[in-house]
Amino acid sequence: MILLEKRPQPSRVWTFATPVLAVVLTMIFGGVLFAALGNNPFETIRTIFLDPLFSEFAWFYRPQILIKGAPLVLIAIGLSFGFRAGIWNIGAEGQYIIGALCGAAVGLAFYPTESFIIFPLMVIAGALGGWAWAMIPGFLRVKFGTNEILVSLMLVYVAEQLLSSMALGAMRNPDGVGMPGSRNLTQYPSATSWINESAGMHWGVVFAFIAVIFAYIALSRHIFGFQVRLSGQSPRAAKFAGVNPARLILICMGLSGALAGLAGLFEVAGPASQVSINFNVGYGFTAIIVAFLGRLHPVGIVLAAGLMALTYIGGEIAQSNLGLPGAAIQLLQGMLLFFLLAVDVLTNYRIRLKREGLT
Amino acid sequence: MTTKKLLASATLAVGMATGAFADGHEPTTVGFVYVGPVGDGGWTYEHDQGRLAVEEHFGDAVETVFVESVPEGADAERVMTQMALQGADLIFTTSFGYMDQTIAVAEKFPDVKFEHATGYKRADNVSTYSARFYEGRAVQGHIAGHMTESNIIGYIASFPIPEVIRGINAAYIHAAEVNPDVEFKIVWAYTWFDPAKEAEAATVLIEQGADVILQHTDSTAPQAAAQEAGNVVTFGQASDMAEFGPFPRVSSIIDNWAPYYIARTQAVIDGTWESTDTWDGIAPGMVEIGEITDAVPAEVKASAEAMIEAMRNGEYHPFTGPLNKQDGSVWLADGEVADDGTLAGMDFYVEGLTSEIPQ
Numbered sequence: 001m002i003l004l005e006k007r008p009q010p011s012r013v014w015t016f017a018t019p020v021l022a023v024v025l026t027m028i029f030g031g032v033l034f035a036a037l038g039n040n041p042f043e044t045i046r047t048i049f050l051d052p053l054f055s056e057f058a059w060f061y062r063p064q065i066l067i068k069g070a071p072l073v074l075i076a077i078g079l080s081f082g083f084r085a086g087i088w089n090i091g092a093e094g095q096y097i098i099g100a101l102c103g104a105a106v107g108l109a110f111y112p113t114e115s116f117i118i119f120p121l122m123v124i125a126g127a128l129g130g131w132a133w134a135m136i137p138g139f140l141r142v143k144f145g146t147n148e149i150l151v152s153l154m155l156v157y158v159a160e161q162l163l164s165s166m167a168l169g170a171m172r173n174p175d176g177v178g179m180p181g182s183r184n185l186t187q188y189p190s191a192t193s194w195i196n197e198s199a200g201m202h203w204g205v206v207f208a209f210i211a212v213i214f215a216y217i218a219l220s221r222h223i224f225g226f227q228v229r230l231s232g233q234s235p236r237a238a239k240f241a242g243v244n245p246a247r248l249i250l251i252c253m254g255l256s257g258a259l260a261g262l263a264g265l266f267e268v269a270g271p272a273s274q275v276s277i278n279f280n281v282g283y284g285f286t287a288i289i290v291a292f293l294g295r296l297h298p299v300g301i302v303l304a305a306g307l308m309a310l311t312y313i314g315g316e317i318a319q320s321n322l323g324l325p326g327a328a329i330q331l332l333q334g335m336l337l338f339f340l341l342a343v344d345v346l347t348n349y350r351i352r353l354k355r356e357g358l359t
Numbered sequence: 360m361t362t363k364k365l366l367a368s369a370t371l372a373v374g375m376a377t378g379a380f381a382d383g384h385e386p387t388t389v390g391f392v393y394v395g396p397v398g399d400g401g402w403t404y405e406h407d408q409g410r411l412a413v414e415e416h417f418g419d420a421v422e423t424v425f426v427e428s429v430p431e432g433a434d435a436e437r438v439m440t441q442m443a444l445q446g447a448d449l450i451f452t453t454s455f456g457y458m459d460q461t462i463a464v465a466e467k468f469p470d471v472k473f474e475h476a477t478g479y480k481r482a483d484n485v486s487t488y489s490a491r492f493y494e495g496r497a498v499q500g501h502i503a504g505h506m507t508e509s510n511i512i513g514y515i516a517s518f519p520i521p522e523v524i525r526g527i528n529a530a531y532i533h534a535a536e537v538n539p540d541v542e543f544k545i546v547w548a549y550t551w552f553d554p555a556k557e558a559e560a561a562t563v564l565i566e567q568g569a570d571v572i573l574q575h576t577d578s579t580a581p582q583a584a585a586q587e588a589g590n591v592v593t594f595g596q597a598s599d600m601a602e603f604g605p606f607p608r609v610s611s612i613i614d615n616w617a618p619y620y621i622a623r624t625q626a627v628i629d630g631t632w633e634s635t636d637t638w639d640g641i642a643p644g645m646v647e648i649g650e651i652t653d654a655v656p657a658e659v660k661a662s663a664e665a666m667i668e669a670m671r672n673g674e675y676h677p678f679t680g681p682l683n684k685q686d687g688s689v690w691l692a693d694g695e696v697a698d699d700g701t702l703a704g705m706d707f708y709v710e711g712l713t714s715e716i717p718q
Contacts, residue, residue: 057444064437164549168519168717180518184459271433277518277549278456281430316438320424321445326396 003352004345014347019293019300021346022339023307029339030332039322047322048314048332061313063200067271068309071096071263073208073302075287077215078259080296082252084219085231089253091137091152092260093284094159095130099261100268101166102129104275107191108171108182118190122265123203130261131254133159138253142246148253160280167277182275185268193270204266211259215298228252260284289337308333387449387628389413389620390442391425392435394454395552401577401597402551402614403427406453406476409616416621420628431456439464443471449627451620452476454551455520461485472632474623477522479703481634488619491640492522493702494670495612496529496573497677498648498663499594502610503571504534504541505659506592513564514545515557515574515581519716521705523575528709529677530573533666535711544569545714554580565591582608592654599649610663611649618644638699641670678702683710 027049031041052061075092082089089095103126110118137151171182186192195201219225231238231248239245263283272279290308294300315329391410395403410423424447426438435457442450443464449472452461458478465473465485473485481487503512512534516523527545534541544567546560557576561584564572571592574581579600585591585607593603595611619637626632639645648667651660669675680691685708691697708716 057441060440060444067433067437165717180520267433271436273433273459276432276456278431281432281434312434313437316426316429316434316441319426320390320438320442323424326426326428 001354003354004349005352007348007350010347011350015295018343018347019295019304019340021343022293022336025339025343026332026336029335033328033331034324037324037328039324044318044322044324047318048311048329050314051317052310052313055317061317063198064313065306065309066200066205067202068312069302069305070202070204070208071267071283072287072290072305072308074204074211074263074266075256075260075284076291076294076301076305077208077211077298078256079287079291080215080294080298080301081218081228082256083232083291084296085228085248085252086235087249087252088149089134089137089152089256090149090288091134091154091156091284092256092287093280093282094152094156095133095257095260096264096267096284097156097159097163097280098133098264099126099130099258100264100272100279101163101171101275102126102261103265104171104182104185104268107185107188107269110190111183111188114190116190119193119203119269122191122269123262126261126265127258128261130264131258133261134253134257135250138250138257141253142249148249152253156284163275163279164277167275167279171275173274180277184273186270186273191269193266202266202270204263204270207262207266212298212302219298224251260287289333293336293340307336311336385446386420386422387417387624388445388447389421389423389624389627390439390447390450391423392429392438392442392450392452392454392457393425393427394429394431394456395577396427397425399552399577400579400600403453403577405598405614406451406616409620412617413620413624417624417628421624429457432460436460436464439473440467443468447471449474449624449632455518455522472623472627481636483634486623486633486635486637488635488637488639489522490614490645491638492612492614492646493525493529493677494640495646495648496526497533497670498667499573499610499612500530500533501537501663501666502651502655502659503530503573503592503594504536504538506609506655507534507538507541507571509568509570510538510540511542511544511568511570513561513567513569513572514543515560515564515572515576516545516547517551517575518549519547521703524708524716525702525705526575527712528705531712532682532709533677543712543714545712547717548576550576552577554578557581558584561585579603595649601649604650605652606654608652609654610651613647613649615644615647638703641667642673684708685710685712 027045031045034044035041079089079092103122106122106125136155137148140146140151141148167180173181173183186194193202193204227243230241231243268275286308290301290304294304311333318324319326393403397403397407410425413421414423429435429438431454439450451474453476455477458475458480461473461475462480462482462485465482469484475485475487477489478487514527531543544564546564548556548560550556557578558580561572561581565588572581572585573594574596577597582593582600582603585593586603591607592609593607595608597614599611599613600608651663676696678697680695681693682691684690
């Protein structure tokens, strides 16, 4: 008989070991799934997890991992502060959209003037846009006690409608023969976020790394990080320690919103290249998985984002080279989260094998 | 900036050279990028049927690869690049939203041929192709005008782009021709494929009294919603959707891409491929009308078939004057036929439609 015994304290070893175990379990069960679909499981797992890094065309795929991972890191870093403090911003996708819209609006307003000041202004607008969109649920929570999970989530749908309306109306390319979508920002040198396209470098990648360093310092060395951690572990103790909960909510929501907005701006001015109806592809939601997969720790988030990016890119290679259905890749990503949550039990519980008759 | 770009293209060129070299004696590879899943039962399904026809026609001489459910944007560009790197000789990109990405990737791979469906941007190695779906819409409008008893026809539209607006106009003109009291209620779904949204749109239209539903979205969800309602007529979109016949589905527009895909692949094999703009309708067989079922009165069926025949032998064009624009101004004089340029960029409704094109 198997018994679960609660640990007095979460195990430090398992905190770091469970994500690795989850990845290994995902590979094993993913392999079984691929075998059931009639593919060679080893070849498929190799294609998904190793080919993007080490195959003949890795020089193309490696930068792609940066491109795909950067927005995930930026958003997940922002979310991790709130999640640690028990503040649940689920609407990063919406803040990402609004950040992109505000940043793109600034860039498009200047078109076709060339000036070094345009891109910094776009960055500021993007951050402010995301911040303002996140302030709505933050403010409502502080002022009226509304649930920030619901409000932030619902605002994603509002943001999507706004995006459609902008792509079809105000921001539509006047030279686009009536087609939806804005001008191509990557063809506007003052407004593009690309630094070197073939190396996968755009300003979002740079900002993602800066955000990781700042988050690391803030969490381990700064009083703000202490307040965040304390509020999450024991809200009452936090109150006694002088933490103002309303202020903390506004800061955490604002921070995650601003970072999501930045991610949106860098994406729209770089890889996505224009405001289009389908601009958002779910980075804001995937970042939630990334934040938890990375244990809400800045370094963990970088690794988790890299892994998610890897499965996306490897998944596409597997689709086109091995004829794997797209849904199988989504299943694999779902499995990853499932196993992570499942093996998490090891962090808080000890497994004991109980022998018969010894009770 | 320029040196970086030069370097970037040099790296790509080297990569391509190895790709082409590796692929010297292998079969011709044809890639397909799909916006929906191959099992959508509509748009993507028919493109995949075209792919399968290519495989069957050429046997071992041609190999095909595909990636499904590729979002329109940065991801599409990566998928296309990856296909080109892996040695594809010809790549079909099958959604309007892939236009800029197709052009961008084609620039980096001058030796790979690209074919973009429903777009208008071409290059030396990029062709465009589309079908004159509006001919099929005219037939649908004709049948719908006869079939409706409430005189309310519901229309699930996707995006307000010329192709969709053209379809609405063609259907309305021919519905109003046989039934002057007919009214069109149009719902914009802002998606090509989203069964939940499409079903919701169908339900809303049915609740508003529509007893005929036309759709310009790719799933069979509206068919299922109509089947449940019991007394609502539908038409298959992009694919026959025969499983919903003989009622509610009374006819359909079928996109038959197979002959085109085979011809273009042959051209690549023969080395005769050239950048072209193809816009074919019922006559060359790119648009087919699915069986008109017995739920349609015999005389209506006969008149619809006469209309199909007239379009097939070029006697009739669905946009023939006298036709006015929605604001009452004259568009086509008596007997005048619309030119392709106006049709390709159509951004206005014809007289009689009461709603407005979303801006």
